[in-house]
Amino acid sequence: MSRVILQPTGNKDAREHYVDTLVRPVDILRIKPFVSSEEYNYLKDMYPDGLVPTWGVTPGVNNVNANKWSKIQPADVTFFSANKILYSYGFVTFKIQNKQLAQNLWGFNIKGETWEYIYFLDEIREHDIQISLFNKVVDYAENYKVQGFAVLDEDKSESVLSYFGLHSETVIQPVSEVEYQNIIENFDWKDLDTEGKSKSRAEQGFLRTTLFRNKTTSNCGICGKEYPISFLVAAHIKKRSLCSKEEKLDFKNIIMPMCKFGCDDLFEKGYITILNGTVKSNGKTSTEALENYLNSIVGKKCDYWNESTVNYFEWHRHHHSLSKVR
Template sequence: MGSYNRSKNVNANKWDRIQPADITFFSANRTLYSYGFVTYKIHNKSLAEELWGYNSKGETWEYIYFLDEIREHTIPIALFNDIVGYSENYMIQCFTVLDEDKSNALLTYFDLESETAIQPVSQDKYKENIDSFKVEDLDIEGKSKNRAEQSFLRKTLFGNKTIEACGICGKEYPISFLVASHIKKRSFCTNEEKLDYNNIVMPMCKFGCDDLFEKGYISVANRKVLVNKKVATEPLNSYLNSIKGKDCESWNNSTEIFFEWHRNHHSI
């Protein structure tokens, strides 16, 4: 995708606000009919000329951004306008970048998330969200802070990887099937512990390990996965036995204190 520049660098300024993992919507006939996730952007007039040539005004789409995970998703323009606070008859007519409040409202309403791209969040922004976050924040702003925190933690864990191993079972999955899971339950963490982001979280898969750890069915000690005594069925016991005794790569001298808290918290 690309955009040509307008007078006073209007489109260039809009393009400059685009970040990896941002969502681009396509609209026509009063409907947002599909969307994709931004993976990369580049200002390259020569490439734009090669790809698209020039329009009748001698302009080319030199402000380029690349998309992945293109999906169909029919959203009536009236619903879009209502969500972001535009007037009922507003029409999307050109390249537009929503501000943070409107973007958060749209993301919260549809719960849209990339399978691979991770929104960049600075360390300062992460700290700011930790300091200001309240459990009772269930509004759009609170959910936005939670998304930013998760994005930061996932970027810390996965970097630019698209595949990573679960820290419990050791199996590799696309990162969309992995959770940045707190070793010590987040609600019990001090702000100082939350800011220890290199040690407080680890990757766990959504195929059982994250839930089992969260509910205390498994713990980690001395680098090994332990199975705790809990009510279980035959299929559950089969899964537990398959991960019992596995090495946990996330266990080390810095994380040991959090794993110890987890064991004590779930001890019978």
């Protein structure tokens, strides 16, 4: 699950770094000479505009910061703090240890250290949270102050993320196929407590990874238009709540990307279906605008219709009583 990272920015170095490499993201061409081709290509895919918000921490005494940094994963949330306020946050996309890159970006501190434990961020937003409220949410002492780089444990992280509703729409939490299988086979999905919500996000993260990998944009499986992945969902062809465990585990064939601009809702509510690989309408319309949208997608080819998915599409068609399609 995603963790919360606390990053104070009260001292001079931190304030300067915040402006130099976050407010003004680093040009990817500045990073390129210091990273491997694999790392560069990953960043290039993640940041198509070539601007990379970048942060780093020093090793710390006895590698205390390095050990905390080792816990960071994609989709973790970093809060930046100063003057008793958590004033902004961003989602982690990737991390590397790279002393040469850190030296180029930030130089050295008075101890001769550089901020070589680097992590990259996205979706950076201002978010004015009083530290007193944060302390209540995580059950810290009322007078707690963010004085050093910290990575919260899973329970406290979940409390913060749930309270403020902070979950990335583009960065995907890493979940292995084995973990996904364990979620499907052993978890009671009627459980809506903190653990249940965390498991649900992990499942969605795995399915989105299956569809999008490291892409920042992709095409809707219905209208075919290209969108940032934050505007696409990993939609189940057969309604998820009615899938058997075996069908849920057939994740490569049960899901497809659909856009939030209409296609996902229209498919979910049965206004459209796929017949022999073509988008069809069942004739349910109520307004001119809806009719116009349906007309714009009816007849399009669906690349996700094949011999492995046809049974799921047939289920969808019959479930919504779409025997008379046009």
